[in-house]
Amino acid sequence: xxxxxxxxxxxxxxxxxxxxxxxxxxxxxxxxxxxxxxxxxxxxxxxxxxxxxxxxxxxxxxxxxxxxxxxxxxxxxxxxxxxxxxxxxxxxxxxxxxxxxxxxxxxxxxxxxxxxxxxxxxxxxxxxxxxxxxxxxxxxxxxxxxxxxxxxxxxxxxxxxxxxxxxxxxxxxxxxxxxxxxxxxxxxxxxxxxxxxxxxxxxxxxxxxxxxxxxxxxxxxxxxxxxxxxxxxxxxxxxxxxxxxxxxxxxxxxxxxxxxxxxxxxxxxxxxxxxxxxxxxxxxxxxxxxxxxxxxxxxxxxxxxxxxxxxxxxxxxxxxxxxxxxxxxxxxxxxxxxxxxxxxxxxxxxxxxxxxxxxxxxxxxxxxxxxxxxxxxxxxxxxxxxxxxxxxxxxxxxxxxxxxxxxxxxxxxxxxx
Amino acid sequence: xxxxxxxxxxxxxxxxxxxxxxxxxxxxxxxxxxxxxxxxxxxxxxxxxxxxxxxxxxxxxxxxxxxxxxxxxxxxxxxxxxxxxxxxxxxxxxxxxxxxxxxxxxxxxxxxxxxxxxxxxxxxxxxxxxxxxxxxxxxxxxxxxxxxxxxxxxxxxxxxxxxxxxxxxxxxxxxxxxxxxxxxxxxxxxxxxxxxxxxxxxxxxxxxxxxxxxxxxxxxxxxxxxxxxxxxxxxxxxxxxxxxxxxxxxxxxxxxxxxxxxxxxxxxxxxxxxxxxxxxxxxxxxxxxxxxxxxxxxxxxxxxxxxxxxxxxxxxxxxxxxxxxxxxxxxxxxxxxxxxxxxxxxxxxxxxxxxxxxxxxxxxxxxxxxxxxxxxxxxxxxxxxxxxxxxxxxxxxxxxxxxxxxxxxxxxxxxxx
Numbered sequence: 001x002x003x004x005x006x007x008x009x010x011x012x013x014x015x016x017x018x019x020x021x022x023x024x025x026x027x028x029x030x031x032x033x034x035x036x037x038x039x040x041x042x043x044x045x046x047x048x049x050x051x052x053x054x055x056x057x058x059x060x061x062x063x064x065x066x067x068x069x070x071x072x073x074x075x076x077x078x079x080x081x082x083x084x085x086x087x088x089x090x091x092x093x094x095x096x097x098x099x100x101x102x103x104x105x106x107x108x109x110x111x112x113x114x115x116x117x118x119x120x121x122x123x124x125x126x127x128x129x130x131x132x133x134x135x136x137x138x139x140x141x142x143x144x145x146x147x148x149x150x151x152x153x154x155x156x157x158x159x160x161x162x163x164x165x166x167x168x169x170x171x172x173x174x175x176x177x178x179x180x181x182x183x184x185x186x187x188x189x190x191x192x193x194x195x196x197x198x199x200x201x202x203x204x205x206x207x208x209x210x211x212x213x214x215x216x217x218x219x220x221x222x223x224x225x226x227x228x229x230x231x232x233x234x235x236x237x238x239x240x241x242x243x244x245x246x247x248x249x250x251x252x253x254x255x256x257x258x259x260x261x262x263x264x265x266x267x268x269x270x271x272x273x274x275x276x277x278x279x280x281x282x283x284x285x286x287x288x289x290x291x292x293x294x295x296x297x298x299x300x301x302x303x304x305x306x307x308x309x310x311x312x313x314x315x316x317x318x319x320x321x322x323x324x325x326x327x328x329x330x331x332x333x334x335x336x337x338x339x340x341x342x343x344x345x346x347x348x349x350x351x352x353x354x355x356x357x358x359x360x361x362x363x364x365x366x367x368x369x370x371x372x373x374x375x376x377x378x379x380x381x382x383x384x385x386x387x388x389x390x391x392x393x394x395x396x397x398x399x400x401x402x403x404x405x406x407x408x409x410x411x412x413x414x415x416x417x
Numbered sequence: 418x419x420x421x422x423x424x425x426x427x428x429x430x431x432x433x434x435x436x437x438x439x440x441x442x443x444x445x446x447x448x449x450x451x452x453x454x455x456x457x458x459x460x461x462x463x464x465x466x467x468x469x470x471x472x473x474x475x476x477x478x479x480x481x482x483x484x485x486x487x488x489x490x491x492x493x494x495x496x497x498x499x500x501x502x503x504x505x506x507x508x509x510x511x512x513x514x515x516x517x518x519x520x521x522x523x524x525x526x527x528x529x530x531x532x533x534x535x536x537x538x539x540x541x542x543x544x545x546x547x548x549x550x551x552x553x554x555x556x557x558x559x560x561x562x563x564x565x566x567x568x569x570x571x572x573x574x575x576x577x578x579x580x581x582x583x584x585x586x587x588x589x590x591x592x593x594x595x596x597x598x599x600x601x602x603x604x605x606x607x608x609x610x611x612x613x614x615x616x617x618x619x620x621x622x623x624x625x626x627x628x629x630x631x632x633x634x635x636x637x638x639x640x641x642x643x644x645x646x647x648x649x650x651x652x653x654x655x656x657x658x659x660x661x662x663x664x665x666x667x668x669x670x671x672x673x674x675x676x677x678x679x680x681x682x683x684x685x686x687x688x689x690x691x692x693x694x695x696x697x698x699x700x701x702x703x704x705x706x707x708x709x710x711x712x713x714x715x716x717x718x719x720x721x722x723x724x725x726x727x728x729x730x731x732x733x734x735x736x737x738x739x740x741x742x743x744x745x746x747x748x749x750x751x752x753x754x755x756x757x758x759x760x761x762x763x764x765x766x767x768x769x770x771x772x773x774x775x776x777x778x779x780x781x782x783x784x785x786x787x788x789x790x791x792x793x794x795x796x797x798x799x800x801x802x803x804x805x806x807x808x809x810x811x812x813x814x815x816x817x818x819x820x821x822x823x824x825x826x827x828x829x830x831x832x833x834x
Binding site for chain 1: 427429431433436447453455458459462487488489522523529548569571641707708709711712717719720728761762776810
């Protein structure tokens, strides 16, 4: 069974609104095992909306639209679909009553033009909308289905979950396969390096399929198996996952919803160790990532964004001599910062970064993207030199990944729980 | 002149990635006065990509694609377009050299499969990519144009601005009407409050149009005027902007690319003041936002994420008595943290937050989302109590906005430059 997503709204064509509805619906369709090969966005124009829906119906069993169910003149989707199927519009008094009640609750009288929202194509099924005035619509004709949903995500999402998901689940009973996905998260090697290592697997892929997705500072390897049950899917994916993990070792840091920071947090808890961070060029981003993890207060003692040299000296006790001789961006300063924050927080482990995030401040021998990352734990002391590329925020993010990954490898490989 | 946007990538069809590229390009096209009636998303499948581009070329003068320029086997867009136009692919040694240099800078050898990125359709124009290995491509044939851009937004956006915008601006000389947009950024009141205050303006809107866009912690009011010149557009928007600013005073913090942190930074520089921050529940996010602004090292001295009580005591010198009596989440602790970080950094101004970001840690009298924000400047000392709602990251973000906005109002309204 296949579906297409049609997003309507001139605000989407003008780029005033980010189309989060299409992503939401696409993800849910995939989870339901409904194939989706195309998404289309079109403005508030009856002719073009009609063409797009007609075209989509020629390719797919189901067309799901968002937008154009409002009370105004440029809300057209429902009328277009009724035309397309040659269905008259019928007034539904029960929905009219709901809409009037909606305005009553807000102490307002229903504007005349909202009546239009109680009109549905003859023989269609309404999708209740508890958060707005526009009911959704399911129109079936022959083996084709059109599902119309409103544009505001906070109305569309609950309607999709409450009514559309059960409806599609029932329809897809006949569907032979359901998609189960598992994402391996890889930090370190780039997309093309990973493809080199997995080339034969990528070429031979059938079920499960393998997809590589490059992010700013990591790569996701997504396995998608088509199977009747979770167990069957797990069996299909297990062996392949093991093989991929082995080939990419030690760079697979986690799966699915795990973040690099959450994995580091789990390892710190297991080993009963705590952490402090001193940041110059990342300016608090490493601490932010670590503290995005619920419960991070159990192991994260202190984050210090020592942006000014005065702060490096006075708070972290970085020797003024060191700063003068080697400069703020140097292995010596990075190490002194790590020692300083560890002493200050009395933590088991500490990391520190100093570098040039840009766009300004770069020189011939110290270009933008040059970062020194220091790491102290037990009696281990080390400094890594990084040369990163990208804009200011990208360099902050890549630096953060490098630091968190060093912590992960240390905790996973070099400490016994 | 009309264009269509074609986004390629199976990750988009599966809903694994949010399509921000389409919005970005759509907004820029509108600003250039290039009409865009359709956006299409298609997976990494040569046949379907071909069909979509062919279909788009039948409707529009220009087709702009994103994605599918990578080194891997499922990167197909360039090859599909070459086929469509019957153009052979040609190796460009200069681009190959750039790609090899790209890997060299990272101290890595170029993988074989990256060579493919130096192949371009015969007679096409390359779009330089300074942040990645994939050059973009402009293919002209007769009166049709196809522009191919890579998928990663941080690569796509600068390429679009540097090469595509000037290229399209030259092409669209003939276009009669051009859209000019200006976004007023509002922090404080919610979308519906703003809608109430602007209702008559929103109802009466024609040229310029007014759009409200709600974000996590702010609302954008976008004015879009259709005019032949920037000056004409400015004249059209000027009066309306003034009226809106007056009705929303003092909540309009900036326009267009300005961020709350960049506005605070500009005010600090103008008034020659510097800043230190102590964070508990936001865990470094405030410092991260402040240091995202280039040149923030001029005025940001120190950020301290004092997550553990021990850090609050030992580093910020928060009285152990205060912590025991009132608890870590209390006005007393917030104020002590602000005083402590100001003393530590020797800064003119300091702010501190302590609260419960959740999901755990909430109690009857101190629920999740309870935050105390302290602010010290000159001899002013104050603490604000906030009750915020949302998940952990949302609470961090809303807290950060509250703190930055307090700084903005203080600097803009209470200090003379």
